[in-house]
Amino acid sequence: MKPASHHVTTCKGCRAPICWALTTANGKRQPVDATPSAEGNVAVMQGPDGLLYVRSITADRPEVRPGEWQAMPHHATCPSPPPRRSSRTGQGTGPLRSVPRQGRQW
Known part of the structure; x- marks a missing residue:
């Protein structure tokens, strides 16, 4: 099956x-290769709402079920991934500055 x-x-x-x-x-959103792959470690399926869902293929659930296809996460195959955004705001934005204290000194 394919998407x-x-x-x-x-x-x-x-x-x-x-x-x-x-x-x-x-x-969370995850990019997967659109071409099915027998070496893939995720199973992709279209849900009843029309959206695609992905799950890891694990030792507990190694088989690809009817309606699913086996694929690779695109992060694993992309030769030139775009830069990733930081999930934390303000992190990595530059050197820290001390903030002058105002009011009472404890």
Whole structure:
């Protein structure tokens, strides 16, 4: 099985076809290669809401079920990934400055 054409987009870094899917573990978006792969370590499926969902293939659940296809996370195959945004605001933005104290000194 492979993704429907309306789910396929291109990677900004390498221009390869990818799909964005929501992880079943925490609902975060994850890019996966649009081309199915027997070496892939994730299973992708389209949910009843029309969205794509991805789960890890683990020792507990190693089989790909009907309606799923096996794929690689695109982070593992992209030769030129775009820079990742920091999830913490203000981190890595430059040197820290001391802030002058105002008011009472404790």
